[in-house]
Amino acid sequence: MISIWFFIGLSLLVNGALILAAGLYQLVNPPENATVVLFNLHANVWWGAILFVLGAFYCLYFRPKHS
Amino acid sequence: MNLLLAMLVPERLVHLSAVDYAIIVFYFGLVIAIGWYLKGRANTGEDFFMAGREMTAWVAGLSFLSANLGALELMGWAGSAYQYGILATHWYWIGAIPAMLFLALVMMPFYYISKTHSVPGYLKLRFGESSRALSAVSFAFMTVLMSGVNMFAMAKVMQIVLGWPLSFSIWVSSLTVAVYVTLGGLRSAIFNEVLQFFLIWAGALLIPILGLYEAGGWGNLKLQIAHNFSAQYVHLWSGLNHFGTNPMGIHWTGIVFGLGAVLSMGYWTTDFLVVQRILAAKDIRSAEMAPIIGAGFKMMVPFIVILPGLLGLAVLPVKLVPEPIAIATGGHTYNDVLPLMLARYCGPGLLGLGITALIAGFMSGMAGNVSAFTTVWTYDIYRPLINPRGSDHHYVNMGRWTTIIGVLISVGTAYLVMQFASIMDYVQALFSFFIAPLFGTVLLGMLWKRATGPGGFWGLLCGTLSSISMWGWVKADPSALRYVALSADAKALAQDMYQALWSFIVCVTVTVVVSLSTQPKPDAELAGLVYGMTEVPSVGDVPIYEKPLFWAAIVVVVFVILNIIFW
Numbered sequence: 001m002i003s004i005w006f007f008i009g010l011s012l013l014v015n016g017a018l019i020l021a022a023g024l025y026q027l028v029n030p031p032e033n034a035t036v037v038l039f040n041l042h043a044n045v046w047w048g049a050i051l052f053v054l055g056a057f058y059c060l061y062f063r064p065k066h067s
Numbered sequence: 068m069n070l071l072l073a074m075l076v077p078e079r080l081v082h083l084s085a086v087d088y089a090i091i092v093f094y095f096g097l098v099i100a101i102g103w104y105l106k107g108r109a110n111t112g113e114d115f116f117m118a119g120r121e122m123t124a125w126v127a128g129l130s131f132l133s134a135n136l137g138a139l140e141l142m143g144w145a146g147s148a149y150q151y152g153i154l155a156t157h158w159y160w161i162g163a164i165p166a167m168l169f170l171a172l173v174m175m176p177f178y179y180i181s182k183t184h185s186v187p188g189y190l191k192l193r194f195g196e197s198s199r200a201l202s203a204v205s206f207a208f209m210t211v212l213m214s215g216v217n218m219f220a221m222a223k224v225m226q227i228v229l230g231w232p233l234s235f236s237i238w239v240s241s242l243t244v245a246v247y248v249t250l251g252g253l254r255s256a257i258f259n260e261v262l263q264f265f266l267i268w269a270g271a272l273l274i275p276i277l278g279l280y281e282a283g284g285w286g287n288l289k290l291q292i293a294h295n296f297s298a299q300y301v302h303l304w305s306g307l308n309h310f311g312t313n314p315m316g317i318h319w320t321g322i323v324f325g326l327g328a329v330l331s332m333g334y335w336t337t338d339f340l341v342v343q344r345i346l347a348a349k350d351i352r353s354a355e356m357a358p359i360i361g362a363g364f365k366m367m368v369p370f371i372v373i374l375p376g377l378l379g380l381a382v383l384p385v386k387l388v389p390e391p392i393a394i395a396t397g398g399h400t401y402n403d404v405l406p407l408m409l410a411r412y413c414g415p416g417l418l419g420l421g422i423t424a425l426i427a428g429f430m431s432g433m434a435g436n437v438s439a440f441t442t443v444w445t446y447d448i449y450r451p452l453i454n455p456r457g458s459d460h461h462y463v464n465m466g467r468w469t470t471i472i473g474v475l476i477s478v479g480t481a482y483l484v485m486q487f488a489s490i491m492d493y494v495q496a497l498f499s500f501f502i503a504p505l506f507g508t509v510l511l512g513m514l515w516k517r518a519t520g521p522g523g524f525w526g527l528l529c530g531t532l533s534s535i536s537m538w539g540w541v542k543a544d545p546s547a548l549r550y551v552a553l554s555a556d557a558k559a560l561a562q563d564m565y566q567a568l569w570s571f572i573v574c575v576t577v578t579v580v581v582s583l584s585t586q587p588k589p590d591a592e593l594a595g596l597v598y599g600m601t602e603v604p605s606v607g608d609v610p611i612y613e614k615p616l617f618w619a620a621i622v623v624v625v626f627v628i629l630n631i632i633f634w
Contacts, residue, residue: 001108004126004258007101008265015090015269015423019416022086026414036414037382038277044417051269 002064009058016051019044081228081410087419094266094423095243098430101262102247102255112459115252115466116184116442117347124353126261128360131344132368133260136267137217137432140372141425142224145408146401148376149387151315151560152292152300153633155376156369160303161327163365164626166335168619170345171358174336176603177513178346179354181595185346185439186339186509187447193512193596194523196451201527202508203447205501206339207440211473213340214436215480220402221429222481227399228406228422237481240426244434245474248441249467253347256431256438260344263427264364270417270424271371274405277412278378291381300380303633310554310561317561318553325564329571333506340439352606355615362622366629372405379404382411433477441469500538503567504530507574515582516590516597522582530574537566 023044083091109115122130147155183189187206191199218237225236247255282288289301299306299313306313307322335341335358348354379387385399385407393400399407409421445466450457457465508527511518540547541562549555552565593600611617 002104004261007097007258008262011094011097011262012265012269014093015266015420018086018090018093019420022084022414022416034414037411038281039414041277041280043273043277043412044414047273048416 003062005058005062006064009055009060009062011055012051013055013059016048016053016055018048020048020052023048081406081418083229083419083422084415086416087422090416090419091423091426094427098243098247098259098262101258102250105251105255105258108254109250109252110463112462112466114254115463116446117343118252118254118257120347121349122257122344122347122353122357123349124356124360126257127344127348127353127357129264129364130257130260130347131341131357132361132364133264133267133431134341134344134435135432136264136368137220137428137435140368140432141267141271141428142220142402142405144372145376145379145405146387146403147560148373149379149404150376150401151313152296152380153303153373153377154306154313154315154317156303156373156633157322157326158331159365159369159373160626160630161322162331163335164362164622165327166331167358167362167365168622169332170336170342171355171362171615172619174509174513175345175354175358176351177596177598177601178342179348179351180601180604183346184446185443186337186342186505187443189509189596190512190523191447191451193593194508194518195520198508198520198524198527199447200452201524201531202505203443205505205531206443207448209501210340210436210440210443211476212480212484214433214440214473214477215482215484217429217432217436218477218481219484221426221433223402224406224422224425224429227403228410233485237478240430240433241474241478244430244437245471248434248438249470252466253343253438253442256434257344257347259427259434260431263424263431266420266427267424268371270420270422271375271405271409273417274408274412274421275370275374275378278375278382278408282378282381288377288381292377296380301377301633303630305634310556315560316554316556316558317564321552321557321561321564321568325566325568328568329503329506330564330567332510333502333504333567333571337505337509338502339443340435343439343442351604352609352613352615355606356618359615359618359622363618363625366622366625375408376404379408383407433474437470437473437477440473441466444469444473500534500570501531503571504534504574507571508578511575511578511582512597514598516593516600517582517587518578519582519585519587521585522578522580525581526574526576526578529577530570533573534566534570537569 023042027042027045113119144155144158178189181189181192183192187199187203190202218241221240222233222236225231226233247259279285279288282291292300297314304319307317307319310316310318345354345357348357387399387401387404390400392398409418413421445462449465450462504527507530508523512523537551541551548557548562552562590600595601606615
């Protein structure tokens with residue numbers, strides 16, 4: 001049976017990748033009028049990276065194994 | 068009228084980007100996939116209704132907490148923090164932690180060793196069929212109403228944030244929940260609750276981090292709130308000596324006795340929605356550890372729910388108002404504070420994750436209600452009262468159909484809920500109708516062997532009726548508040564606290580009086596159900612750091628320290 005923790009890892013991995021990609025895009029192409037407060041901190045870059053790494057760890061550690 | 072206005076004014080707080088939509092769509096796809104994957108593991112009654120009783124302490128504990136971390140927790144309590152200040156934290160600390168530990172160390176062994184499927188099932192074993200029927204019917208009624216509350220709250224978020232019509236959101240979420248619970252039963256609901264727990268922290272944690280950064284730290288935040296509103300907004304206890312010296316209009320006796328000793332005890336120890344998650348634990352140690360793990364995380368939840376509300380008081384450029392005023396003026400209500408803070412700090416991707424976290428919270432709350440409703444209907448109403456001779460396969464099918472029907476009833480309830488001005492006050496009122504008296508009945512049943520079947524039944528009935536009567540009395544004559552809540556200054560939440568306290572006292576009094584005048588049960592029939600008549604199983608010969616009592620002690624120490632820090 002696939003572990004619940006694998007599903008969680010998958011969720012964090014995919015979400016982290018999407019958020020990190022969006023953050024990096026904005027880092028390279030900053031919007032003319034930032035719509036969020038504290039845009040200069042680029043939270044989506046580092047937060048996306050944290051989620052991605054955490055998700056990758058969960059996916060690897062709890063990956064389905066053939067018995 | 069509110070519904071009509073809300074549907075005619077499709078206000079949109081933020082515009083999502085493609086990556087935000089991708090995250091939301093991925094979430095919906097994942098929960099359906101989990102339900103589909105677990106379909107083959109929900110063939111027996113034990114699998115479908117009790118998740119095979121094979122959950123570890125961590126899964127059961129996080130699910131136990133997540134089942135409560137639904138719409139009301141996220142939006143309602145953030146809104147309450149904006150409205151009442153840090154006092155809202157009481158519902159997370161004194162209004163949860165002692166009760167969760169009491170469940171773990173005192174009550175859980177009885178639920179677990181009796182191998183009951185539900186809380187009404189325990190009442191059947193202890194007090195007989197009439198108590199079970201009364202409890203099951205009132206629980207089923209409350210559960211579908213709660214589910215409707217969840218749906219309404221979610222639809223409001225989607226309307227505010229995305230501009231989606233209320234009805235569209237209600238139907239999308241309810242159909243998704245219906246699919247994954249119907250397919251995978253309780254196991255599917257639990258898996259999605261644990262997933263939701265992680266999503267909520269991943270999606271909401273940035274708000275307090277960035278908010279505190281913007282406000283200049285906790286010290287500066289307190290100064291700004293004190294300057295803009297009142298210093299009492301940031302004190303947990305120091306303003307509770309009088310009804311009129313705190314934003315909630317409550318006295319400390321209401322918090323300690325009404326909330327801490329009765330309402331929260333009732334909710335966390337007898338509300339089958341949360342207890343069901345623990346009953347799915349794989350052994351007695353896991354069943355005891357699960358609420359303790361839940362308590363540890365529960366103490367941290369104010370960081371992502373209460374703190375955003377407090378930050379809203381300091382940093383939001385608009386003033387939030389009660390719902391009737393917001394509808395009349397086109398402003399934002401207290402309950403909008405969390406989405407507003409989300410939009411303030413979260414750019415593309417993060418916004419999608421935050422919205423997904425809200426949706427996940429709403430959907431798992433709904434799934435929790437529906438799965439609990441399904442179990443109680445099938446095991447405590449349908450099987451004993453309508454069809455006692457069905458096969459296991461028949462009851463599983465009944466469970467699947469009841470899931471769909473429960474969702475449909477909830478949809479109808481969602482529209483009903485829209486007529487109420489305050490979501491939180493409404494649900495608190497519901498809790499006090501049923502939960503407080505039920506706690507009195509279960510508590511006496513477990514701790515007092517002299518309690519009899521008639522005593523349990525009449526105590527539960529009179530307690531519930533007294534609560535409804537007090538609520539109706541104040542509705543009909545608002546001046547009655549000075550009797551029910553001991554002060555004319557009391558607000559709705561304070562009223563609920565005292566209502567719970569009185570109904571608990573009525574329940575206990577009636578149970579004791581009737582029990583003493585009726586024939587007691589033979590001792591042999593009380594084995595496994597009552598303290599003193601039951602050999603409570605040991606958690607095994609494990610090191611001290613694996614003992615539930617050790618971790619409960621740590622939780623107590625942290626709980627005391629937190630209350631002193633924010634006194």
